[in-house]
Amino acid sequence: MTRADDRQGRIDLEAADWLAAIECGTADRQAFEQWRSGDPAHALAFIRVSQIGRDLDFLREAGLSDKFAAPQAASDQTIASRRKLLALGAAGALAAGLGGLGWTFAAAAHEAETAVGERRRIVVAKGIALELNTDSRVKWRRQGGAYDVELLRGEVMLEREPGGDPCRLHCGQSQIELAAGGRVDARSSARGVDLSVLEGEASLKTPDAIAAVRVPPLRKAKVVAGEPPSLSAISRIEAGTVSAWQQGQLHFNGESLADAVAEYNRYLSRPIEIADPSIRQLRLGGRFSATDPADFCKALNAIYGVSAHFESDRIRLTRS
The missing domain is CATH 2.60.120.1440 (Jelly Rolls)
Incomplete structure (x- = not known):
């Protein structure tokens, strides 16, 4: 075995360990991200064992994966058997293509x-x-x-x-x-x-x-x-109103300003605040960007004379 083969085998085992720990809920996400981003070979190995892991899931569900593990504590046995299955699969796998690059930490976990x-x-x-x-x-x-x-x-x-x-x-x-x-x-x-x-x-x-x-x-x-x-x-x-968020939009159709602002604030790190209670029940409609309320505020001013004051930590709405 060449030195390159030995290095790849070690990386594959590390990737299998990470995937097993992730699926068992024992992984340190920050440590995992440091390992994965530290070397492109790490990221590719993790993609590879993740894909193999999906194909091996039926073995674990059928109980066949237990044959690979020695008797241990339950969580350790799950990790060990999963690691051996993934390592065996990784050893014979082809390198991941571009299609595999969409496989993320979230999908594996x-x-x-x-x-x-x-x-x-x-x-x-x-x-x-x-x-x-x-x-x-x-x-x-x-x-x-x-x-x-x-x-x-x-x-x-x-x-x-x-x-x-x-x-x-x-x-x-x-x-x-x-x-x-x-x-x-x-x-x-x-x-x-x-x-x-x-x-x-x-x-x-x-x-x-x-x-x-x-x-x-x-x-x-x-x-x-x-x-x-x-x-x-x-x-x-x-x-269409329900699914508008998939296009990055909010669709209002007769909602009160109070309800519209509550909906908007789900998407904003700088929330909108209604500073004047007299405008809370104004009714409005239209499609607006979910993450940029600039056009929403312009429409409020043009239709109802409501002014938006953009402050560092909030957007205050008042009647002009």
């Missing part, structure tokens, strides 16, 4: 999140994709031939193409199973969860309902703890 004002699209598996809105967090896993996606914070758009694997979205204690060809938006808040089925159909299960509820396309379900889900129809215009 089965978890992803966004910062305020950020959007992120992730292909979970063939035929299943999700897009995270501002300040959101999700995690997912493959189990029994299906994918379970859990919304931990914020808002997510989940899409399942025809032919894609079964997919379930979990929001707290509620679960929505998305049919093939479906697209659903889920938004979590302190008041509960809003589910909007924009395409296809879904089946909704909640702890407070006797049976699963069928949710056809262009329907919105409001889920509040302690109450059965309430369904209402939405128009195609309203559906």
